[in-house]
Amino acid sequence: MSTSFSIPDVSDPMSRHPKAPAPGEPFRLHHNLCHGCGDDAPGGLHVTVYAGEGFATTAEMTVEKWMMGGPGVIHGGVLTAAFDEVLGTTPLIIGTPVVTGHLQVDFRKPIPIGTTLHFNAEVVAKERRKVFVRATAHLGDPTEIVASASAIFIEIDLKEHFGKYADSASLSRP
Numbered sequence: 001m002s003t004s005f006s007i008p009d010v011s012d013p014m015s016r017h018p019k020a021p022a023p024g025e026p027f028r029l030h031h032n033l034c035h036g037c038g039d040d041a042p043g044g045l046h047v048t049v050y051a052g053e054g055f056a057t058t059a060e061m062t063v064e065k066w067m068m069g070g071p072g073v074i075h076g077g078v079l080t081a082a083f084d085e086v087l088g089t090t091p092l093i094i095g096t097p098v099v100t101g102h103l104q105v106d107f108r109k110p111i112p113i114g115t116t117l118h119f120n121a122e123v124v125a126k127e128r129r130k131v132f133v134r135a136t137a138h139l140g141d142p143t144e145i146v147a148s149a150s151a152i153f154i155e156i157d158l159k160e161h162f163g164k165y166a167d168s169a170s171l172s173r174p
């Protein structure tokens with residue numbers, strides 16, 4: 001399957017899930033070893049995503065030395081992983097568990113080590129199992145976007161999708 005991000009003209013109806021965190025409250029970890037959010041993930045990003053208003057979320061990530069690509073700046077793959085985490089958590093605001101189908105990133109400015117990245121994301125549409133999500137990142141001034149991303153996530157049944165991989169051993173601490 002190969003595709004590009006193209007928002008449908010008409011979205012399926014969406015509503016905020018009644019059990020979604022209140023604005024300003026964090027989403028729960030996917031699980032403790034999740035590379036994006038897990039507390040026990042070795043070399044993990046430790047990104048926390050917070051619910052915003054409507055279908056929006058926010059997140060922050062400290063850009064640490066181990067994330068370096070070019071000298072003094074973040075590696076593009078690390079930034080992409082961070083976007084994957086932020087964008088992939090955002091559909092939980094409509095109560096939809098998803099996996100990444102398609103993810104595109106625009107790297108607009110170098111992002112220095114030692115800075116804090118601030119993310120703003122939003123579910124923009126849903127079409128059958130496809131959830132369209134967009135995000136931007138800045139370093140403190142929301143008018144200075146340093147990177148942006150768009151993605152199509154696909155709704156899954158968690159047990160059906162992960163059941164054969166997620167035995168108790170694979171989710172235990174390393």
Ligand SMILES: CCCCCCCC/C=C\CCCCCCCC(=O)SCCNC(=O)CCNC(=O)[C@H](O)C(C)(C)COP(=O)(O)OP(=O)(O)OC[C@H]1O[C@@H](n2cnc3c(N)ncnc32)[C@H](O)[C@@H]1OP(=O)(O)O
Binds near residue numbers: 102
């Ligand atoms: C018991 C254990 C429980 C543990 C629970 C722990 C809590 C965890 C909670 C939450 C976890 C989420 C963590 C989010 C944060 C990080 C996100 C990631 O990094 S996820 C990893 C990377 N992504 C993958 O590994 C996907 C690999 N791909 C697949 O598995 C399949 O290809 C999948 C599920 C994406 C689609 O396969 P199909 O067979 O189910 O569905 P089809 O029929 O092919 O497609 C359905 C619709 O989606 C479109 N679609 C499919 N693939 C697409 C793609 N790549 N791009 C765009 N559209 C795509 C299709 O065109 C179709 O759309 P039309 O309704 O016909 O319009």
